[in-house]
Amino acid sequence: MAGGVVRYRTALAALVPLAFVGIFFAWPVANMIGLGFADGLGGFAEVFARPRTGRIIALTIGQAALATVICVALGLPIAHVLYRLRFRGQRLLRALVIVPFVMPTVVVGIAFRTLFRGTPLDGSFLAILLALVFFNVAVVVRTVGSSWEALDPRQEEAAAALGASPVRVFVTVTLRRLLPSLVSAASVVFLFCSTAFGVVLVLGGTMFGTIETEIWLLTTQFLDLRAASVLSVTQLVVVVALLAIAARARGRSLAQKRAARPRPIRRADAPAITLTLLTAVALMAPIATLVLRSLQVDGQLSLHNYAALGTTGSRNALVVPVWVALGNSLAMAAAATGIAVAIGLLASILLSRTPRSAWGRRALEVFDGVLMLPLGVSAVTVGFGFLITLNTPPFDLRSSVVLVPIAQALIALPLVVRSVLPVLRSVDSRMRESAAVLGASPLRVLATVDLGLARRPILAATGFAFAVALGEFGATTFLSRASQPTLPVVIYRLIGVPGGDNFGMALAASVVLAAVTVAVIASVERLHSNAVGAF
């Protein structure tokens, strides 16, 4: 009898995350897909016949592939330096390499424009490429680094003792064993690069674009919803295929028995350490330039740009002052974080259980996959899907402010699940059983054992979700109302209306947004959690 009650409750608990993802993700995305198939495959034939479509797809894939190769080439030696060696200042260096990953996309776009202003690089393909690498090198470093950290060094020692040179040991043993995490990291980087929106929009204008910016352009500028939908479907197919590859690579990862202890540096490490230092400096350059320029007006040191944040900009670029937009951003991000953490926790608790029946385990696997989808589907597609779906009762939410936090929560949800679930899964079931034997009710077991052990990762995930929601641009730009814009939307608006104080204000506003984000992430990192950037 008790089993029946538990099952009933479990099913009920599963309903909440499923309903959320169903209504606010699956339904809008399905609707959008339907639009593309409105007249069979005719829409596809027509859109693919346009020369611009081919060019954009080639550009998206080429750009993402190039950025991925560079990220892997840079990330591998850096992961070695930051995770296998031990030296003074390592923690700071790790932080410097990870920080770019959490920077809001619009801020990075503005920072790169500031850095390259007046040079031929401004608005170039190379600038976009560098910005993509800037964001994603952290993904490779974190993902490969944490798996490198866990590699048993005796395998390498055995190979060396058999007479293999260091290069041969690296290629045949180390690299081979890092391959699953490397593939996983590379596919995630490719995913992020090929769906990059904010940074490409700010840096590339209409000259260079991705499928993502093209969808935005087709929807908001040309009102060609069918073509936008065709591109969304194309992107969806590519993304799902990639996620499947990444999941398979993760599944094949080789089991490790014991972790290595980091070793002190040797002379042979000099090239890798130099590369790491140079990369850290290069990663800081755009941010440093952004901060310095925000403090200048006509070459003079001044706080004028910051003072102007209380205004609506030159030529009335904005509807509300920038500080009000910051308030909106904080409020909406807080709401989004609340939703994402509540639903993510519920989902993680369910996913951490091992059902007795094969059917139950299969159902959980599918549930797990569904929850990860928002990570892969572009934010623009989500925002666009909301617009065409949530416009009829009972979900006529188009004019409602709740849409923005909901969309942001959807994007943060997979990140919450990914950082909390592994910890819950690692809880020894005997610990739960001892608590139960001591007289704790199932709810008390959950609260004192599971959530007790996962307290730090949950806090870290909360901070990470907040930072992601705060900087979210792709979906928010579709959904935010003119009278209640968020800070990233306001920054984009400011650079869209040139002249007067506007660019200076955009710089100052970017610095403010970056500072808030870094403050949030820094407090998360103090929890010593690997929540940020590892896949």
Place this chain on the structure above:
Amino acid sequence: MTLELDHVSVRFGAKLAVDDVSLEVAGGEVLCVLGPSGSGKSTLLRAIAGLEISTGSITWAGENLGRVPVHKRGFALMFQDGQLFTHLDVAGNVGYSKMGNVAELLELVGLAGFEKRRVTDLSGGEQQRVALARALAAQPRLLLLDEPLSSLDRELRERLAVDLRSILRETRTTAIMVTHDQTEAAVVADRVAIMDEGRMLQMGTMAQLRSRPTDRVARFLGLA
């Protein structure tokens, strides 16, 4: 062809894991280093292989190995848990050093025809046999064995010790084996060195050690 250790020490922070050890191993000889866990015997083996930084001198046939990296020493090392490459099959493991005849070596260790088997599908005893074949394939000047039989159950351990002895004889391999099991040492070794708390206590044939042990050695061998 003699291995000579002269006042070798290995320090981990404040702790001396190997404390001023000197010994000699002649060509074709099998020396067992016997000691309780934590006595520093594995660390000594790793220092000889070049995997730990040590003070004092380690020489082979008069050549100082201080600046010779691990892969150029020509000393193969076999770990307690084999450390087989799980991404390679049996032939891939044995042939890793690109020397020796894989089929012959597998026959030598009693695993003829195992070439295409996955190493993860083998039993513990079979895995250790593959690890031994892999180490012998490198045609090492000196074979270092770190508790090669400790992960196996008693009966299998005794049988494999005898096999190990005859294989080392047959291939005339110079070897140092580390173990905490004196029966095993008695079967495999020409000479035994007793080690505790990083120091070498006594060295000689098993018979010599048993007839004239020092106090601490007697306690360790269960004679006192």
